[in-house]
Amino acid sequence: MKTxxxxxxxxxxxxxxxxxxxxxxxxxxxxxxxxxxHMLEDLKIxxxxxxxxxxxxxxxxxxxxxxxxxxxREHAPWVFEINDINVVIASSFARIFRQNMFNCGMLAIELxxxxxxxxxxxxxxxxxxxxxxxxNNNRIAIESDKGSExxxxxxxxxxxxxxxxxxxxxxxxxxx
Amino acid sequence: MAMxxxxxxxxxxxxxxxxxxxxxxxxxxxxxxxITTPIAVNDLVARGKDRVFDPSKIKVVIDHVTxxxxxxxxxxxxxxxxxxxxxxxxxxxxxxxxGVCHALFPEQGFIRPGYTVIMGDSHTCTHGAFxxxxxxxxxxxxxxxxxxxxxxxxxxxTIRVNVMGTAPEGVFAKDIxxxxxxxxxxxxxxxxxxxxxGDVVRGLSMEGRMTLCNMAIEAGGTSGVCMPDEVTVDYLxxxxxxxxxxxxxxLADFRKWWSDEGCEYxxxxxxxxxxxxxxxxxxxKPDEVKDAAExxxxxVDQVYIGSCTNGRLEDLRVAASxxxxxxxxxxxxxxxxxxxxxxxxxxxxxxxxxxxxxxxFCVTNPTCGACLGMSNGVLAPGEVCASTTNxxxxxxxxxxxxxxxxxxxxxxVTAIEGSIADPRKFAKGGR
Numbered sequence: 001m002k003t004x005x006x007x008x009x010x011x012x013x014x015x016x017x018x019x020x021x022x023x024x025x026x027x028x029x030x031x032x033x034x035x036x037x038h039m040l041e042d043l044k045i046x047x048x049x050x051x052x053x054x055x056x057x058x059x060x061x062x063x064x065x066x067x068x069x070x071x072x073r074e075h076a077p078w079v080f081e082i083n084d085i086n087v088v089i090a091s092s093f094a095r096i097f098r099q100n101m102f103n104c105g106m107l108a109i110e111l112x113x114x115x116x117x118x119x120x121x122x123x124x125x126x127x128x129x130x131x132x133x134x135x136n137n138n139r140i141a142i143e144s145d146k147g148s149e150x151x152x153x154x155x156x157x158x159x160x161x162x163x164x165x166x167x168x169x170x171x172x173x174x175x176x
Numbered sequence: 177m178a179m180x181x182x183x184x185x186x187x188x189x190x191x192x193x194x195x196x197x198x199x200x201x202x203x204x205x206x207x208x209x210x211i212t213t214p215i216a217v218n219d220l221v222a223r224g225k226d227r228v229f230d231p232s233k234i235k236v237v238i239d240h241v242t243x244x245x246x247x248x249x250x251x252x253x254x255x256x257x258x259x260x261x262x263x264x265x266x267x268x269x270x271x272x273x274x275g276v277c278h279a280l281f282p283e284q285g286f287i288r289p290g291y292t293v294i295m296g297d298s299h300t301c302t303h304g305a306f307x308x309x310x311x312x313x314x315x316x317x318x319x320x321x322x323x324x325x326x327x328x329x330x331x332x333x334t335i336r337v338n339v340m341g342t343a344p345e346g347v348f349a350k351d352i353x354x355x356x357x358x359x360x361x362x363x364x365x366x367x368x369x370x371x372x373x374g375d376v377v378r379g380l381s382m383e384g385r386m387t388l389c390n391m392a393i394e395a396g397g398t399s400g401v402c403m404p405d406e407v408t409v410d411y412l413x414x415x416x417x418x419x420x421x422x423x424x425x426x427l428a429d430f431r432k433w434w435s436d437e438g439c440e441y442x443x444x445x446x447x448x449x450x451x452x453x454x455x456x457x458x459x460x461k462p463d464e465v466k467d468a469a470e471x472x473x474x475x476v477d478q479v480y481i482g483s484c485t486n487g488r489l490e491d492l493r494v495a496a497s498x499x500x501x502x503x504x505x506x507x508x509x510x511x512x513x514x515x516x517x518x519x520x521x522x523x524x525x526x527x528x529x530x531x532x533x534x535x536x537f538c539v540t541n542p543t544c545g546a547c548l549g550m551s552n553g554v555l556a557p558g559e560v561c562a563s564t565t566n567x568x569x570x571x572x573x574x575x576x577x578x579x580x581x582x583x584x585x586x587x588x589v590t591a592i593e594g595s596i597a598d599p600r601k602f603a604k605g606g607r
Contacts (some may be wrong), residue, residue, distance in 0.1 A: 009279055015362050024548040026242065027211050028248040029220065030255070042571035044460065066363035069396060071548075074211065074299040076316035077327060094396055095367050096298060099313035123533040157195035158328070168328070172320045173225070175194065 001164060002086045002105050004133035005102050006059025006135060009085070010123040013045050016063060017070035022070070022079045034113070035079040043115065060131045061088045068097025077104050081131060089140065091116045101166040104157045107133065109140065109153045122146050135163070178436035180334040181401055182369040185309040189292050191326050200328045201309075204205040204291040206321045208236040209277050211550075212253035212296030216319035221223045228263045228476050229325035235286050236260050237269040237277050237392045240544045241551040249551075275516030275542035277482035278302040278390065282382070284515055285415030289404035294318065294327050295521050297485050299566065301392045305385035306412070308434050309369070312393060314501040332398045333442035334435070335360070336367045339376040341450035346600040347382035350486055350564065350583035352376065352447065354455035358465040359445055366396035368442060369437060375451055376401060380412040383490040385509070392463040404430035415558065427443075454599055457581040461569045468598045476580070478509045478561040479591040480573075482540075483547045485513030486564035486584050490524050495588040497604040505594025510537035511553050513545040533590070545570045549573045552564035562590040 018045045022035060029035055041050045047113040061080070067090040068076055077100045083100070087107045101108035111119070122129040122144040129144035141150035155163075179187070182244040185201075192200040206229075213236070218225050228234055244250035253270075260268035269280060278299050281287060289307035293300060303310035313327060320462075322329050337356055360370075370392040377385065389400025403410075409416075409426045420426040446513060454468040479493050481487070492514060504510045512532050515521035520542060523529050532539055546553025547565040551571060555561055558577025564587050568579040582590070585599040592602070 017567075017569045018283070019548075019572050023571055023575070026551045028246070028252065030214055030248070033459065038428055042569075042575065044570040066366065066396065070298065070567060072300075072312040072314055072391075074215075074296075074316060077314075092363065092366065094363070095398055096312055096314060100316065103316035105313060126348055134478065157328075158198040161195070164464065168316050168320055169219070169223070169323075172324055172326065172328075176192070176200070176320075176324045176326050 001166060004087045004107055004135065005085050006131040007057050007064050008060045008122070008131050009055065010114040010120060011045065011061060011063040012044070012120065013063070014124070015069055016043065016067050018068055018073050018076040021068070021172065022073065023074040025097060026158040032078045032082045035075055036056060036082045036145060039079045041084050055118060056083055057085070058082055060163060061117070062084055063090045064086065065091045065114065067093050069094035072096045072130055074100045074104070077101050077106055093145035102162040105165070111153055113152050118149065150174055177410050177586055179184045180369070180435040181307060181371065181403065181433050182309050182332060182334060183439070185290055185292060186331055188290065188587050197330055198328055201292050201323050202504065203292045203294060203321055203327055204233065205286055206318070207277060207281055207295035207300065208318070209236060209240060209297060210252040210269060211240045212239045212255045212315050212318060214252050216296070216315045216322060217255055217259045219319055220323060224548045225248065225323060228265070228322050231266070233325065234265050234322065235267040235281055235352050236265055237274050237280055238271065239274055239277050239280070242271055242274055242543050243543070245551050260434070263383055273517060275486045275519070276487055279515035282306065283518055285412060287351055288362050288412065289408065290433045291316060292447055295322050298393045299390055301397060301573050302386050302390040302400070302484055304392070304401040305382060306398040306408055307387040307430065310399050330367065332369045334371055335365055335445065336371050336373060336441040337374060337445045337447065338450060339374040339447050341376065341448040343376060343449045343452065343537050346454055346585055347449060347452050348583045348585060349380055349387040351452060351455040353388045354446070354457065354465045354581065355452060356447060357395045357463050359447070360395040362394060362463045363396045363463050365392060368383040369398055369399045369401050370395065371401045373403070373561045378405060381490060382407060383488045386488070387485055391462070394534065394566060403434045411487045431582050436527065445565060448530070454583060454585060454586045456596060457568045457600065460568055462568060463583060464564070467581065468596060471552040471580070472598060474580070474596040475560065476508060476562045476590055476595060477559040478511065478553065479504070480511050480516060480546045480561055481584055482513030482545055483565040484515065485517045487513055487519065491564065492523045492528050493526070495584040496531040498585060498588040498592070498599060498602055500531050502535055502592050504536040504591040507594045508591050510591045511536065511540060511546060512537050513540045514542055521554040527546045531596040534548065535550055546573055562596060
């Protein structure tokens with residue numbers, strides 16, 4: 001099983017698509033390693049700098065609605081995985097992106113909008129928010145200079161099994 | 177119990193339900209292209225599982241970057257080519273026979289009503305136009321599909337879209353689907369199948385229905401779906417004639433997939449197209465849609481006609497009907513990519529290719545081309561493209577570029593004007 005948690009990257013926008021997460025021109029790569037420098041390269045958010053070296057310290061993404069819409073490219077979870085980001089928390093996900101995350105043994109956690117808003121309260125210039133995941137008890141906890149709080153989340157039995165198995169290939173291969 | 181088309185397909189293809197609500201379906205066809213498949217193939221090789229579940233059910237094409245543009249894309253093609261040969265996959269479409277996957281595979285008769293179809297490509301929802309459950313998936317789902325012939329889904333809910341009225345001159349399937357996406361929003365159909373009903377849909381050709389279903393994903397939909405009818409039978413007849421006594425028998429068989437009276441829809445949407453104007457996107461999301469007239473005068477640098485949305489013969493025919501005897505503006509680069517070799521050949525025989533060339537268009541080989549900025553037709557920063565494709569995302573056609581989505585008719589008159597224009601103001605065929 002992968003490790004989950006660490007410094008949070010807040011992406012304050014809905015409908016972030018997979019072209020923004022990893023532009024199509026890099027889909028000619030056939031290794032995950034080659035994707036590494038191009039994470040979120042075309043992301044359109046006021047004030048967001050894809051070249052910020054701090055980006056690569058992030059281990060968790062917290063964002064809004066319909067994250068990962070658009071293309072089916074699994075390069076989107078891969079570019080997160082290769083940058084050690086194994087958790088994305090959003091108020092909703094596009095179907096294919098969400099499935100791709102669990103298929104890779106990664107976590108796509110859906111929380112109600114009000115919980116997302118509370119998580120965003122920890123975003124600040126020097127907030128240095130950090131988030132931990134208690135996978136066995138389905139809880140996340142966030143800590144920053146603005147305080148700490150925790151939230152329960154739910155995962156389907158299938159999603160949980162995929163994370164525990166390390167992904168869909170491992171799960172399917174032992175069963176079908 | 178009354179069931180929707182996709183519920184019937186799920187019930188008939190259910191292989192396992194490992195957890196409540198998780199349905200593992202057996203697959204009728206697994207489609208592959210050179211962008212998302214090579215990594216799956218390499219992973220299977222690395223795992224010592226270089227096998228396929230059934231080579232006759234795997235269809236392969238090189239379409240996104242063809243001919244190869246550099247060493248990396250040449251390698252993607254080579255991995256796919258070598259794998260297809262090694263695994264005895266006979267339906268492999270290499271250069272000379274290749275075209276845009278979602279135009280080529282239906283044209284080959286590979287998609288049938290009631291089928292389960294996956295591909296590592298989000299626009300796989302196109303194939304639902306045949307009454308199939310067709311879903312785009314990632315590389316891992318594709319890999320398991322190739323190896324085991326199964327894919328897991330949460331059973332989708334179904335949205336019913338009823339398209340009524342009479343489409344005015346200058347209004348086409350693309351305008352209808354852009355309007356539907358505007359209504360549904362980019363996430364309104366997430367985890368749902370979008371069923372298209374109504375007289376307008378029944379009156380569309382398979383090409384038009386594929387344009388509708390193609391963009392279901394832009395509302396977040398798992399698959400678009402049309403009920404298979406006489407039009408479907410006619411389209412597929414060359415491939416199914418041996419299986420049925422006559423077309424009537426085929427239709428009766430296809431009808432068993434139709435959603436039942438009284439089945440459950442999570443949402444119903446009625447669209448009357450009688451007063452619909454040509455539609456154009458204006459922002460970076462496909463639900464940001466306005467009437468073409470509202471954007472009239474917006475200068476464009478490039479016009480692109482092609483893709484899995486609008487690169488079929490009917491699309492080229494419509495565009496040519498406006499371009500005939502006219503020239504595109506000096507300030508515009510016109511590019512047309514017929515979606516398949518058959519589309520190219522038929523368009524050539526009808527004189528359509530000549531019309532495009534005389535108007536000043538560059539005609540490329542069949543390929544995904546400019547649609548996703550991977551090969552040709554990339555925009556420079558600050559440039560604008562009027563495009564018959566499906567996505568206007570930031571950077572989609574090149575960093576800093578802007579894409580306006582529209583129908584082939586609107587794209588054609590925009591090319592002539594040099595700025596976004598309303599096709600209803602243009603007579604067809606100047607001379």
